[in-house]
Amino acid sequence: MSGPEDTDLPGGWEAAAAEYVLGLLPEDELRAFESQLVQDQALQQDVEAWEAYFAAFTDDIEEVAPPPQILRRTEAQLFGKPRAPLWQQILPYFLGAVAAAAIAWMAMFGGLLQSSDEPDLWADLETPSRGLVMLAHYAPDSQTFMVRRDAGDYPADRSFEIWLIADPESPPVSIGLVDREQLTEIPVSDEIAAQLPGATVAISEEPLGGSPTGVATGPVLSLGQLEPREEL
């Protein structure tokens, strides 16, 4: 016989049989023991006897699950290494669920799903005597008020100011100045945004930098009512 008897450990194969049943054999010796076991009938009887005796340890315990060393040995043979704890196994699924919930939340509250609720609003603002053609456009998605100047000159020493006239009784409220570039984009407050549907917008000509008093001081160039449109 070779194996455990080659070492100075006491007991030889017979002690190894008990270690085997206890799950104490080191990995390398385990393989040597099992190849000996298949051809050594006396060793098989030893293993069976140890299993029967050690089973008495669990007689008092109402337990169906195998003792841990059997489970570990079986899993080592099946999977090659100890299994990861349960939380590590389910972690990827958990993270996926969290990501999905986060995306759903952002879609709900980030405005992605709002677009169909509130229509865009448009108003033509034209001043034929000055050759000015402007288009006002409010986009609820981004809560941005835009004015596109399609034709006409912007006087270098004057400013065009945009006014919101929510109803005939209310004084006009300034939304901002028309930019000297072709496209003006002005983010508006919640308060103004709420008044925009159906409101009138006006463009007035003001001193450079806009009205100094907070109310329109110069001539009104054009008026238009903000309304949804079928197409641009």
Add this chain to the structure above:
Amino acid sequence: MIADPGPGPAQQLQSRAEAEALFGCMAELPPERAEMVRRAYLEGATYNELSDATGVKLNTVRTWLRRSLMQLRECLSR
């Protein structure tokens, strides 16, 4: 087929005898070595863990335990 009918009366009697023999022979071992055998079986303790728990070198633990197992075997075969 009925799954897992459990041990019959004869098997239970034999288990009873094996249990008495095991506990009787375990009582003959030095208590700390009997505890190692018990922990290895019931808790799946490894030589490393037994060595850490007792503060005894791994090779020494293994030598002790194998001698104890041989002593146990000799007692059980009486």
